[in-house]
Amino acid sequence: MNPTARTLDHEGLTLSFSITKDTATLVWSGVSEMRSPEAVLEPFLKARVMECQNLKLVVDFRPFEFMTSATQAPIVQFLKNLHKNKISTVVMYNTQLEWQRVSYRCMKILFRAMPSIQFECL
């Protein structure tokens, strides 16, 4: 896995990272069912945090179809890391998917004390 690559493609999960002017976008799509997601995701996500210094970030989970609970911890640490690095972040999720509606509502509560992380549902 090459953490400097801007796209992560692993066993059905795709993370696509792009930068336009002052805004970076990270789109999650597909499914995450790998056994040790932290080993795959953390190097990639840490590299993206470094790239987002002085940028706004949109993390778009709307095309993310399914994940096992093992993927939750790397996502929590990623968002925490963005807050620690003072990166203004908007997390977008899809309330038409029941698991996203429930999971991200809880995440919104979890991160309510971190105002740099905002949640928007569609």
Added chain:
Amino acid sequence: MSKRRNWTIPLISYLLRDLRKFVDDATQELPKDVRDASIMVAVELASNAIKHGVSVPDAEAASIELTMSPHEIRFEVSNGVSSPDALKDLQNRIHRIATAESKEQLYMERLQQMLDDPKETGKLGLLRIGFEGRFELSYKYSDQIVTVIATRGIQ
């Protein structure tokens, strides 16, 4: 004379993908929210069996059974248990979820632990089944085999 044989090693993501398809096909007639929850429950229970299960004389492999009636959907996932401590831990966690006044509160507590400590990375699957999936959890144990049972009513 040389000989060559191939043996395919199934990867966990492919096993779970096949399981998702199996449950999706089997639950076509159910409301979408129940179907989606059922797929999640099956994958979480199977992941636990793969992660924690061991082979024992009466259960060399783990198994998953899906039963549907007009009123209920039910999963039973069985696997051998590695140790009395592992069994006790599983029993305690299921009991805690099954008897909780607020499953959401337990789920939030676990997320908070994950937020506070990067080393806290697991033990969310059963909570997800109970809270997000709205399935009732129970278990039975016999002859070194534990069976986790998840049921949800169908309106």
